[in-house]
Amino acid sequence: MPHALQQRVAGPVLTPSDDGYDDEVATFSTTLGHRPDVVVGATSVQDVVEAVRYARENGLHVAALATGHGGPPVRSGVLVGTRRLAGVDVDDATGVATIGAGARWGDVVAAAAPFGLAPIAGSSATVGVVGFLLGGGLGPFARSHGFSSDHLVSVTVVTGKGEVVEASQDDHPDLFWALRGGKWGLGIVTAVRLRLARMPELYAGSLFFDREHIETVLRGWLAWTADADAQTTTSAVVVRFPPLDVVPPPLRGRTALGLRVARPGDAATGEQVAAPLRALAPVLLDGLGPLPLDQVARIHNDPDRPGPSWTGGGLLTHADDDLATVWLDRVGPDADHPFVAVELRHVAGATAQDVPGGSAVSGRGAGFTFALVGLDPSTFADLPDVGWALLDALAPWVADELNPNFGGGLGPPRWSEATRARLDEVRRTYDLDGVL
Numbered sequence: 001m002p003h004a005l006q007q008r009v010a011g012p013v014l015t016p017s018d019d020g021y022d023d024e025v026a027t028f029s030t031t032l033g034h035r036p037d038v039v040v041g042a043t044s045v046q047d048v049v050e051a052v053r054y055a056r057e058n059g060l061h062v063a064a065l066a067t068g069h070g071g072p073p074v075r076s077g078v079l080v081g082t083r084r085l086a087g088v089d090v091d092d093a094t095g096v097a098t099i100g101a102g103a104r105w106g107d108v109v110a111a112a113a114p115f116g117l118a119p120i121a122g123s124s125a126t127v128g129v130v131g132f133l134l135g136g137g138l139g140p141f142a143r144s145h146g147f148s149s150d151h152l153v154s155v156t157v158v159t160g161k162g163e164v165v166e167a168s169q170d171d172h173p174d175l176f177w178a179l180r181g182g183k184w185g186l187g188i189v190t191a192v193r194l195r196l197a198r199m200p201e202l203y204a205g206s207l208f209f210d211r212e213h214i215e216t217v218l219r220g221w222l223a224w225t226a227d228a229d230a231q232t233t234t235s236a237v238v239v240r241f242p243p244l245d246v247v248p249p250p251l252r253g254r255t256a257l258g259l260r261v262a263r264p265g266d267a268a269t270g271e272q273v274a275a276p277l278r279a280l281a282p283v284l285l286d287g288l289g290p291l292p293l294d295q296v297a298r299i300h301n302d303p304d305r306p307g308p309s310w311t312g313g314g315l316l317t318h319a320d321d322d323l324a325t326v327w328l329d330r331v332g333p334d335a336d337h338p339f340v341a342v343e344l345r346h347v348a349g350a351t352a353q354d355v356p357g358g359s360a361v362s363g364r365g366a367g368f369t370f371a372l373v374g375l376d377p378s379t380f381a382d383l384p385d386v387g388w389a390l391l392d393a394l395a396p397w398v399a400d401e402l403n404p405n406f407g408g409g410l411g412p413p414r415w416s417e418a419t420r421a422r423l424d425e426v427r428r429t430y431d432l433d434g435v436l
């Protein structure tokens with residue numbers, strides 16, 4: 001018998017015993033394992049309204065699923081799948097994109113590039129735009145352009161009361177402030193309007209260095225960041241590449257450090273800025289140069305296929321040579337640790353500058369982010385302890401705030417006390433009954 005909610009929505013309404021339920025709750029990080037009482041594949045704003053109202057009437061919680069890259073597992077209540085709301089419309093004249101809640105960064109990058117426009121996107125083409133923006137979002141243009149949510153123009157959201165609200169700096173400014181980084185419990189977003197950046201040229205990509213040079217490059221890069229060009233965003237990842245055909249031959253089966261660089265602007269200046277990084281050690285694979293805007297995901301080359309994964313991380317106030325010593329000792333190429341990839345990203349620059357009207361973003365004071373990634377399920381039980389031990393060792397550098405997009409398995413996000421109190425107040429205003 002069809003679920004009672006099916007009479008109210010056009011999209012599929014599925015319970016765990018229905019065919020199609022598993023596909024509807026499937027996630028990119030397959031370890032997430034959502035098992036709600038009912039999942040609604042929303043096809044319109046009205047479907048979302050009905051799903052929220054149904055949850056409210058029946059004393060259930062409601063949550064959203066776009067791509068399944070993150071977020072806490074949903075084990076009961078109503079889950080609203082947004083993947084059918086994935087349209088992207090770019091207005092060349094205003095440089096603003098209207099983006100459906102199910103869109104991924106790759107969709108926006110592809111739609112914007114023909115106009116010479118670029119979203120201030122995340123590192124991965126498959127991550128969902130809305131889940132990312134709700135946490136603030138730090139990507140390959142973090143230093144030149146700040147948090148991605150700084151570029152939001154407005155957000156269309158179904159509140160916990162089941163009402164549709166268009167939040168912007170002028171309308172519902174308190175909710176708009178909260179949606180820029182407050183992440184959870186603020187409504188089910190159905191679309192956003194996002195200002196894109198005009199980027200006639202981009203110099204970006206990555207330089208890979210072999211295992212024996214990792215220490216030299218890591219220390220050299222960190223010293224370089226101390227007075228790095230404000231338009232240039234860099235990060236360093238050490239990866240244990242598997243001996244698989246999908247990995248390019250020079251990296252296949254090796255442990256190597258990838259130094260990613262992204263600088264909007266001309267190639268000659270980019271070359272000049274990157275010259276000291278290229279000179280740190282012999283380069284094993286040089287993939288840094290002028291980059292077409294539709295190839296932005298090649299800067300980080302994040303995995304693009306679903307599978308089991310564990311991530312944990314945090315924010316650092318700064319990073320120096322002493323931090324490099326701790327980092328290399330715990331997760332360097334010669335350390336015995338269970339992670340496939342360990343990453344440090346240099347942020348600061350434009351991320352330190354809040355938007356007019358302010359935002360709930362956590363981590364404006366951070367100088368670096370760090371992330372630990374595990375892909376082997378047989379190690380997942382051990383990863384949190386190893387991560388926590390690293391966190392203890394990094395205590396002198398760990399920031400007070402923890403951005404929700406970066407904590408992962410290493411703990412809940414932390415906002416300043418004032419921001420947290422204001423977020424709670426906004427949640428009480430728009431979701432009095434705690435449906436979200």
Ligand SMILES: Cc1cc2nc3c(=O)[nH]c(=O)nc-3n(C[C@H](O)[C@H](O)[C@H](O)COP(=O)(O)OP(=O)(O)OC[C@H]3O[C@@H](n4cnc5c(N)ncnc54)[C@H](O)[C@@H]3O)c2cc1C
Nearest residue numbers: 064066067068069070071123128131132137138188189405
């Ligand atoms: C491979 C990978 C790369 C990443 N790279 C970056 C990066 O460069 N920078 C960065 O800042 N973060 C990054 N992240 C973290 C990522 O931004 C978060 O995990 C984000 O929440 C993913 O959103 P999603 O929609 O893809 O995933 P989902 O799992 O679908 O959603 C995650 C959460 O977002 C919320 N959400 C999603 N859609 C809606 C909606 N319509 N309304 C209300 N809430 C919603 C929900 O709370 C949900 O639990 C990365 C994660 C992975 C796995």
